[in-house]
Amino acid sequence: MSSIIEPNQTGAPFTVGIALDGAGWHPAAWRDGSARPDELFSAAYWEQLVGIAEAAGADYVTFADELRVQPATGSPAHVDPTVVQGRLDALLTASWIAPRTHRIGLIPTVTTTHTEPFHVATALQTLDHISAGRAGWQLRISADSESAAAFGRRPAPRVDTAAVLAGERDAGLAELVSGAADAAEVARQLWDSWEADAVIRDASTGRYLDRDRVHRINFVGEEFSVVGPSIVPRSPQGQIVVTLLAHATPVYELAARAADVVFVAPEHDARPAGASSGTDVAEIVAEVRAAEAAVDRATLGLPPLRIVADLVVALDTPAEPGAHRIARLDDLAGAPFKSDARVESGPPTHIAETIDRWRAAGIDGVRLRPAALPLDLQLIAAELLPLLRARGLASPETQExxxxxxxxxxxxxxNRYERERTAQEVAA
Structure with missing residues (x-):
């Protein structure tokens, strides 16, 4: 582990990431005086946002994405004209930004439900190459009929939303989770399908490749079969960091089987928080760790799971308290802001106290969702991150x-194939 990373009480580094989405996480943020709604689909806008986060020393940024126009309700033709509609593709945006940044991690959201796992895996490998090892993946499942209709390949599974929100088991959700686990496993096998020294580039013999170090994966699952190998040589990280957002036990279990990092939403009572609504941070940590303990992650080649808490933030400015900004945006939206994560407003010291308390309860990091962009991101960079760093809740600033x-x-x-080769050589 790099010496620049400050470990937390469990031995893992305590990380601070930034979740980016459009004009901010409040649905009326595009109407704030500080917003730039005419630039939301421009390259310069996204480059500036990530540049602010990188210059401030954030560990990573995530890019929100899904397969439907947001926030679709009812039929695909039903869209809310008062909120931002449409997004740039998260993976393509991250790939464009990668060579324009140097230190910050880049984690695009890519769904697994209707996409081809081979394409997802190789595109993420490409991002890892062009970012020199700074790529991650926020795995997402898509249960809605709009996403299924957009692809037209198969109907969406029937998910009993009421049961899921109540924390009950549901066959439809189980089907989605199983498919996502298979997609993640295919990706991990493809990422290993080239050993690190497979490309030899021996001009004297005319051999560019050692074919004995490139492997077919021969994966067979319930929904798809993938022979492999990948078309992309082994990337700098080998295994790209897999993350996902979880609000319920089946998704905690998916994280335990497939992910390196799980984003959770403690201490929040709104319905969008799903089965985790009203659950305190210690209870969520205990439930995630229980799911992790039920899986032999070492045999799967996975490290201990990192638990990161999501927090929507609206920071005070000299002209307006953060709480007033949320209330003003609520008035513009015509309804109170309902998020799937806790919404915290106030001065940086207040936000830092919540984060410090969560860390003490076993959280390994925090992902901050700015309520309004770029305003709250600028305040995070100028005021909150320096305070967190002073309290040992963020990595020291570095150019490394x-x-x-x-x-x-x-x-x-x-690499699983290198490990097998070593075991065979020892046995021989």
């Missing part, structure tokens, strides 16, 4: 480039 795995304190990823 480290991989995203190092940012999260994850050990270098061994």
């Amino acid at each position: 480039t480290v991989s995203l795995r190092e940012r999260f304190g994850l050990a270098p990823a061994p």
